[in-house]
C-alpha cells in the first residue's frame with residue numbers, strides 16, 4: 001500500500017520537474033492565504049498532487065497541454081484553481097502540484113487523473129472517475145470517491161470512501177465508512193471507534209484489533225468477508241448469512257439456522273465482550289480468523 | 298389548497314413549552330375525509346418536524362425515513378379520531394414519539410442489541426460553520442438508545458420525566474438516571 | 490460522598506430548574522466556591538443551550554411522500570372517502586426505459602410486493618413498512634435511471650462500461666434478495682441487505698448522472 005502511493009508520488013514529482021514536452025507549458029502561481037483556507041482544484045485529466053506545508057501560502061506548479069489554460073485565484077476566504085482544456089475532448093494530461101497550508105480544507109475533482117495528497121490535516125474531499133486516489137497523513141475529515149480507480153487512504157478522525165469497482169485500502173481512523181459495489185476492500189486499524197464496510201459483491205477484509213467500546217460492521221451481498229484479529233479478541237460477535245458459509249477460528253460454536261428460512265446466525269461472546277463485531281452477508285462466505293503473531297501490530 | 302392555514306406558532310410542538318392551539322384546519326378536515334391531496338399538503342408542512350424528531354429519537358437516518366413514513370401512514374389511519382382539541386402539529390408530534398418508541402421497544406426485545414447502527418454516511422460530516430451543531434447531532438446519535446431518547450425528549454423536546462417514564466415504560470428515576478448519563482456522555486464526546 | 494460528587498448529582502436538576510429551594514442554595518454556594526464544579530456547570534449549561542437551539546425541522550434527505558402515498562392505498566382511514574388514483578407520467582415514462590433487463594424484472598416484482606405474515610413476536614409494522622420502503626426505493630431508482638439514460642451517451646465509453654457492469658451486479662443482488670424475501674417472509678437481516686443494495690444503486694446512478 002505504502003509502496004504504491006510512493007510510486008505515485010515520485011511519478012508525480014518527476015513529471016512536475018521534467019522540462020515541458022513540445023506544446024506543453026509550465027505554470028507557477030503563488031497566493032498568501034490563511035491557515036484553514038478552503039482550496040478547490042479542478043483538473044479533469046492528468047495528475048493532481050497536493051502537499052501540506054507549514055506556510056500560510058499556496059504554491060501551484062505544473063505543466064499544461066498546449067491550448068489549455070490555468071485559472072487560479074482567491075484570498076484567505078478561499079482559493080480556486082484548475083485547468084480548462086482547449087477542447088473538452090482533449091485528453092492530453094495536465095499535471096498540477098500544489099503546496100497548501102497543512103490545516104487547509106482541500107477539494108479536488110478529476111475525471112481520469114490520479115489524485116495524491118500528503119500531509120493535509122484540515123479536511124479533504126477528492127472525487128475522480130477513473131483515476132487513483134492516494135492519501136497519506138491523516139486528514140481530520142476525508143471524503144474520497146472514485147468509480148473505477150483504486151483508493152488508498154490513511155484515515156484521520158472521520159473518513160468516508162466510496163467506489164464502484166475501484167479497490168479500497170484504508171488504514172486507521174476513528175469513524176470510518178467504506179462502500180463499494182464490486183471493488184475489494186481492506187481496512188487495517190486497531191484504534192477505531194466505529195467502522196462500517198459494505199459492498200455488493202466486493203470482498204471485505206478487516207485486519208487489526210477491535211478496541212473496547214468499538215463497533216465494527218461488515219456487510220456484503222455476495223463478497224467474501226474476512227476478519228483477521230488477534231486471538232485476544234474481546235467482542236460480542238453476531239454473524240448472519242443467508243447462503244454463505246462461515247469459518248470461525250474463535251471457538252466451536254457453529255451456525256444455527258434461524259426460524260422460517262431466515263438464514264443462519266452465529267452469535268457468541270469472545271473474551272469478555274465489550275465491543276460489537278457484526279457481519280451480514282447474503283451469499284458471501286465469512287471467515288473469522290486469528291491473526292498470526294507476526295501480522296499483528 | 299391556496300390557503301392551507303397551517304401556520305402554528307413555532308412553539309406549538311414542544312411539550313413543556315406547549316401552547317395547544319385548538320383548531321381544525323381546512324386541510325386537516327379534508328384529509329380526514331379522505332382527500333389525499335390535502336394530506337400531502339399536511340405532509341409537506343410537517344415532514345421536516347417529524348423527520349427531525351424521528352432522526353433524533355432513532356439516531357439513524359435510514360430508520361428515521363422509515364419512521365417518518367410510518368408516522369404519516371398512522372396519522373392517515375387515525376385522522377378521524379383527531380378531535381381538534383389540540384393543534385394538529387402537537388397531535389402529530391405525540392403520534393411520532395409513540396411510533397418510534399413503540400418500535401424501538403419491540404426491536405430491543407427482538408434484537409437484544411440496543412446500540413444504534415447508522416449506515417454509511419448517515420452520521421453527518423462536521424463542516425465549518427455548522428460544525429458545532431452537527432457535532433452535537435452526531436454525538437446525540439451515538440448515545441445509547443435509552444439515554445438518547447430521554448435526552449431528546451427532555452432537553453430538546455421539553456417533556457417531563459413522569460411523561461417520559463410512561464412513554465418509555467420506565468420509572469421516573471430511571472429516566473433521570475438516563476438523562477444524567479446522556480448529558481455526561483455528550484459532554485465527554487464534545488470535549489474531545 | 491464528597492461535596493463535589495453530591496453537587497454533580499444535583500447539577501442536572503439544578504440546570505433543569507427543578508431543584509428544591511434548599512438544595513438550590515447549596516448548589517449555588519458550592520459553585521461560587523468551587524471552580525471545578527463551576528466549570529462543569531458552565532459546560533453543561535452550554536450543552537443544554539445548544540441542544541435547545543437545535544433546528545426543530547430537518548428536511549428528509551429524499552422525498553418520502555411517494556412511499557407514504559403508496560401505503561395509503563392499502564391503509565384507508567377509518568372514515569372512508571374518495572379515492573384518488575394518480576397517474577405519475579414521469580414515473581411511467583421512466584419505467585418504460587429498460588436499462589438493464591433485470592431492473593425491469595425487479596420493477597415488476599416491486600409492483601406486487603410479496604404477501605407477508607408478520608414476524609412472530611415482532612411488530613406487525615414490518616410488512617407494510619417493507620412494501621413501502623421497497624416501493625419508495627424502486628420509484629427513486631426509476632427516476633434516476635431516466636436521468637442517467639439521458640446522460641449515458643455523453644459518458645466516455647469506459648465509464649459507461651464501468652457503470653453498466655456495476656449496475657448489473659447490483660440488480661442481480663437486488664433480485665436475489667427480493668426472491669429470498671418473497672420465499673422466507675419478513676426478515677430484518679435480508680431487508681437490511683436489500684436496502685443496502687438499493688442504496689448502492691441509487692448512489693451509483695446518482696454519481697453517474699452527475700459525471
Ligand SMILES: [Zn+2]
Pocket residue numbers: 492493496519523525526527
Ligand atoms: Zn466542587
